[in-house]
Amino acid sequence: MRRVLFISVIFASLLSIQAFASDAKQADADEAFDIKGMIMHHLKDSHEWHILDYKKSDGSEKIVSIPLPIIVYANGKLDVFMSSKFEHGNKVVDRGTNKYILHHDKIYLADENGGLTTEIQDGEEKIMNATPLDISITKNVCAMIIVSIVILWIFISVAKAYEKRPGRPKGLQALMEPLILFVKNDIVYPNLGKKTDKFLPFLLTVFFFILFNNLFGIIPFFPGGANVTGNIAVTMTLATFTFLMINLNGNKHYWQHNLWMPGVPVFVRPILTVVEIMGMFVKPVALTIRLFANITAGHIIILSLVGLIFVFKSLAIAPVTFLFVLFMDVLELLVAFLQAYVFTMLSALFIGIAVAEPEH
Amino acid sequence: MDLIMPGVGLIFWTSIIFIILLLILGKVAWKPINKMINNRNQSIEDALNMAEKAREEMKQLKAGNEQIMIEARIERDNILKEARELKEQIVAEAKQEAGKEVEKLKKNASMEIAAQKAAAVEEIRNQVLDLSILVAEKVIRREVKDKKDNQVLVDDILKDVKFN
Numbered sequence: 128m129r130r131v132l133f134i135s136v137i138f139a140s141l142l143s144i145q146a147f148a149s150d151a152k153q154a155d156a157d158e159a160f161d162i163k164g165m166i167m168h169h170l171k172d173s174h175e176w177h178i179l180d181y182k183k184s185d186g187s188e189k190i191v192s193i194p195l196p197i198i199v200y201a202n203g204k205l206d207v208f209m210s211s212k213f214e215h216g217n218k219v220v221d222r223g224t225n226k227y228i229l230h231h232d233k234i235y236l237a238d239e240n241g242g243l244t245t246e247i248q249d250g251e252e253k254i255m256n257a258t259p260l261d262i263s264i265t266k267n268v269c270a271m272i273i274v275s276i277v278i279l280w281i282f283i284s285v286a287k288a289y290e291k292r293p294g295r296p297k298g299l300q301a302l303m304e305p306l307i308l309f310v311k312n313d314i315v316y317p318n319l320g321k322k323t324d325k326f327l328p329f330l331l332t333v334f335f336f337i338l339f340n341n342l343f344g345i346i347p348f349f350p351g352g353a354n355v356t357g358n359i360a361v362t363m364t365l366a367t368f369t370f371l372m373i374n375l376n377g378n379k380h381y382w383q384h385n386l387w388m389p390g391v392p393v394f395v396r397p398i399l400t401v402v403e404i405m406g407m408f409v410k411p412v413a414l415t416i417r418l419f420a421n422i423t424a425g426h427i428i429i430l431s432l433v434g435l436i437f438v439f440k441s442l443a444i445a446p447v448t449f450l451f452v453l454f455m456d457v458l459e460l461l462v463a464f465l466q467a468y469v470f471t472m473l474s475a476l477f478i479g480i481a482v483a484e485p486e487h
Numbered sequence: 488m489d490l491i492m493p494g495v496g497l498i499f500w501t502s503i504i505f506i507i508l509l510l511i512l513g514k515v516a517w518k519p520i521n522k523m524i525n526n527r528n529q530s531i532e533d534a535l536n537m538a539e540k541a542r543e544e545m546k547q548l549k550a551g552n553e554q555i556m557i558e559a560r561i562e563r564d565n566i567l568k569e570a571r572e573l574k575e576q577i578v579a580e581a582k583q584e585a586g587k588e589v590e591k592l593k594k595n596a597s598m599e600i601a602a603q604k605a606a607a608v609e610e611i612r613n614q615v616l617d618l619s620i621l622v623a624e625k626v627i628r629r630e631v632k633d634k635k636d637n638q639v640l641v642d643d644i645l646k647d648v649k650f651n
Contacts, residue, residue, distance in 0.1 A: 282516035328513035360493035
């Protein structure tokens with residue numbers, strides 16, 4: 128197993144270099160390679176799944192990408208079309224009442240002239256156009272769906288294996304059982320005790336959702352490479368679920384401690400109430416930022432290292448980059464597990480505190 | 488700055504995907520897997536407990552066996568002791584009985600002897616009497632020729648008489 132991982136990491140690193148070679152061609156056109164733009168582009172969500180660029184024999188640029196469905200709501204009208212209609216942002220999509228413009232992976236409503244209105248604010252160009260409510264199936268959503276299907280496939284077959292073979296686990300079941308047992312015995316049970324079975328499904332789902340999204344995020348090409356758990360919207364949503372689990376299941380004891388702390392002088396109680404209520408919201412915010420920052424940081428480092436080749440415009444730097452990227456990929460593998468563990472651990476801890484029966 | 492601005496669409500889809508994933512996995516994966524793992528743990532625990540119980544029973548059985556052995560040995564010893572006592576008693580009784588019998592036989596024998604003796608004495612006496620009479624008769628009948636002849640005659644007669 129370790130050898131397979133090792134080889135796949137090497138393979139992934141090689142391919143990531145190859146994938147970014149496409150950016151080098153762009154870099155040839157501009158005299159300076161925009162490394163910040165490249166990194167931001169790879170970190171951010173996108174309306175198409177970019178695979179590679181190449182130059183045709185006639186010299187024109189060919190972009191290979193998977194178009195994704197755009198679902199936008201503006202001026203009382205819901206529009207659904209494929210992102211290929213934008214032709215990578217070069218074309219305005221006219222849907223009758225609404226005209227849409229794709230600019231830097233963001234959809235704007237076109238102004239009266241059918242273009243973008245820009246304004247200079249604090250020395251920076253700002254787009255003043257209105258934006259529609261964008262609930263498109265973006266690259267991250269698509270990646271999440273793929274990961275969810277993988278998770279479903281894995282655990283449904285594992286569940287079937289348990290029914291078929293209740294004794295000693297084998298194959299995929301043997302690979303997943305230590306993880307399931309780890310979450311159950313080392314994360315959930317120490318925090319929740321007798322209530323383990325009630326919260327186990329949620330925490331297992333959180334753990335494996337984060338873990339598989341992290342792992343898929345390390346793969347540099349389709350169907351991986353989407354920065355799902357490094358997107359603050361995703362981590363915020365997951366943290367919100369934990370927040371809901373904590374506060375919807377919190378018992379009388381928990382609320383009493385939050386709102387009117389017993390056992391302290393009455394004049395201190397309102398101060399503690401403010402602190403506790405702040406704490407209620409700080410917990411999910413911390414979860415959000417921790418996961419987002421860790422995964423994003425890892426991606427930024429790997430992308431920067433790969434970008435070095437194009438900054439130096441030399442292939443001689445590639446072996447150094449290769450070694451550093453390899454090291455970072457292995458580290459990211461650790462971080463993928465670590466962050467899934469930390470998020471699940473803290474969720475279990477917070478839920479455990481909220482549902483704990485008073486002992487005194 | 489775009490990086491830390493959460494997109495509404497992504498929040499929406501993440502929520503939907505996560506809830507669907509949670510519901511499906513909860514129903515078809517976590518519940519059966521957890522149940523199976525719990526069942527397996529339970530069965531392992533049961534098996535261990537059963538083994539422990541069996542060992543305990545075995546121990547008790549062994550102790551019981553030993554107890555029975557000890558009892559059997561005591562019983563055997565008792566039986567042997569009783570048998571020995573009985574034997575001794577029987578032997579003693581037999582000895583006593585034999586002694587009595589011997590005594591009785593002795594008594595009978597001595598009585599018989601005495602009787603026989605008396606009878607023999609009686610017989611001798613009668614024979615002596617008869618003989619005396621006979622002698623006397625012969626002596627009287629022959630009339631004494633001389634004293635010497637008489638003496639010879641008595642000797643002859645006495646020679647003829649055999650004391651039986």
